[in-house]
Amino acid sequence: MAESNFVDYVKICCRSGKGGRGSAHMHRAKYMPHGGPDGGDGGRGGHVYLRGNHNYWTLLHLRYERHVFAGHGGNGGKSRSTGADGEDRYIDVPCGTVVYNAETGEYLCDVSEDGQLVMLLKGGRGGLGNWNFRTATNQAPRYAQPGEPMRELTVIMELKLLADVGLVGFPNAGKSTLLSALSSARPKIAGYPFTTMEPSLGIVSYRNGQSFVMADIPGIIEGAAEGRGLGLRFLRHIERNSLLLFMVPGDTDDIRKEYEILLNEVGKFNPELLEKQRVLAVTKNDLLDDELQQMLSEDLPDDLPVIFISAVAQRGLTELKDILWKALNSESNKLQAITQQETIVHRNKDLSKLQQELVDMGEDEEIEFIDEEEIEDIEDIEELDDFEYEDGE
Numbered sequence: 301m302a303e304s305n306f307v308d309y310v311k312i313c314c315r316s317g318k319g320g321r322g323s324a325h326m327h328r329a330k331y332m333p334h335g336g337p338d339g340g341d342g343g344r345g346g347h348v349y350l351r352g353n354h355n356y357w358t359l360l361h362l363r364y365e366r367h368v369f370a371g372h373g374g375n376g377g378k379s380r381s382t383g384a385d386g387e388d389r390y391i392d393v394p395c396g397t398v399v400y401n402a403e404t405g406e407y408l409c410d411v412s413e414d415g416q417l418v419m420l421l422k423g424g425r426g427g428l429g430n431w432n433f434r435t436a437t438n439q440a441p442r443y444a445q446p447g448e449p450m451r452e453l454t455v456i457m458e459l460k461l462l463a464d465v466g467l468v469g470f471p472n473a474g475k476s477t478l479l480s481a482l483s484s485a486r487p488k489i490a491g492y493p494f495t496t497m498e499p500s501l502g503i504v505s506y507r508n509g510q511s512f513v514m515a516d517i518p519g520i521i522e523g524a525a526e527g528r529g530l531g532l533r534f535l536r537h538i539e540r541n542s543l544l545l546f547m548v549p550g551d552t553d554d555i556r557k558e559y560e561i562l563l564n565e566v567g568k569f570n571p572e573l574l575e576k577q578r579v580l581a582v583t584k585n586d587l588l589d590d591e592l593q594q595m596l597s598e599d600l601p602d603d604l605p606v607i608f609i610s611a612v613a614q615r616g617l618t619e620l621k622d623i624l625w626k627a628l629n630s631e632s633n634k635l636q637a638i639t640q641q642e643t644i645v646h647r648n649k650d651l652s653k654l655q656q657e658l659v660d661m662g663e664d665e666e667i668e669f670i671d672e673e674e675i676e677d678i679e680d681i682e683e684l685d686d687f688e689y690e691d692g693e
């Protein structure tokens with residue numbers, strides 16, 4: 301697939317800073333033969349944080365930053381001077397980013413709110429200087445602690461768009477047309493399947509200045525849950541929607557059957573999606589006459605609200621918004637529920653499929669952790685494994 305600006309999957313390497321070593325310095329001054337220990341502590345290594353930032357819509361900016369390394373803590377010095385703390389690093393991610401360990405597939409965290417901070421890797425603690433080790437019996441300790449080593453982690457970040465209503469339909473069902481009729485989003489619309497290659501969001505205004513967010517995703521076809529079409533890649537974007545709006549064109553031979561195929565695909569992808577509220581819109585009803593519409597409405601699924609609409613002729617749109625608004629605000633489905641962690645169940649990634657997934661997403665390249673400067677650092681740590689003995693100046 302051509303390079304696109306909609307990036308919803310990236311793999312990056314993160315590393316916290318190592319702690320600075322404590323100093324074993326002895327105070328020296330004229331006429332003071334026994335100055336005593338005055339070695340300061342090492343500074344702590346920098347942490348790596350994730351930070352929710354609503355100014356980002358995708359993970360595109362991380363494509364160009366595969367390594368995020370925090371700064372190392374400075375070493376302690378004489379006169380009890382403490383080493384500087386290593387620089388912390390903040391990785392800004394759009395709200396709705398889910399993070400996994402790239403090696404084990406384990407779910408790590410979920411950043412869903414603007415400004416939310418999650419510490420991904422803790423920096424190493426700085427070592428204590430010899431000043432801390434002086435006792436009545438050992439007044440001149442000649443050792444100090446090394447700093448704690450750094451921590452490394454490769455993570456997969458996956459974006460799951462946060463929207464209130466997700467549009468689910470076969471290609472050409474009129475999803476993008478509906479989104480552009482209801483919001484100021486302008487997704488591409490054309491009379492061939494798979495026009496929409498990447499999701500887009502639109503804000504739908506409702507009465508009294510209220511609004512909700514609608515997500516248009518690429519069409520789903522039978523077998524999408526097994527990876528046919530573009531389905532699998534984008535189905536995850538509806539995991540975060542509190543309501544699913546199924547869309548089937550009015551000129552379809554068997555509306556009920558098409559709805560069931562869609563439902564089945566959604567359920568196969570993630571059975572929990574079936575617990576979400578659903579509404580069915582029969583689209584393009586400008587192509588139907590009243591008689592035909594009457595006939596069709598006799599054989600429609602009856603376990604969910606159904607409405608006939610036409611985005612092109614602007615028919616049924618206000619009623620549709622009313623139904624959606626009502627469902628979104630019903631007791632069982634408060635709008636704000638989508639930002640609450642407990643409503644979303646995160647599963648670890650299936651390790652046997654992880655490699656294939658990385659290949660599909662074009663993220664299978666190995667990212668090297670170690671460069672030359674770092675090799676030096678690692679030797680440094682080994683050397684420091686024992687307490688360090690250091691003479692003063």
Ligand SMILES: Nc1nc2c(ncn2[C@@H]2O[C@H](COP(=O)(O)OP(=O)(O)OP(=O)(O)O)[C@@H](O)[C@H]2O)c(=O)[nH]1
Pocket residue numbers: 469470471472473474475476477478488489490491492493494495496497517518519520583584585586587609610611612613
């Ligand atoms: N007559 C009529 N045509 C419509 C209506 N809504 C959409 N269409 C047409 O149906 C075709 C497909 O519309 P899209 O909105 O691109 O469909 P989509 O579901 O987004 O399709 P994909 O992006 O391929 O999944 C276009 O040619 C639209 O002009 C409608 O209400 N009435």
Ligand SMILES: [Mg+2]
Pocket residue numbers: 475476477487488489495496516518
């Ligand atoms: Mg579309």
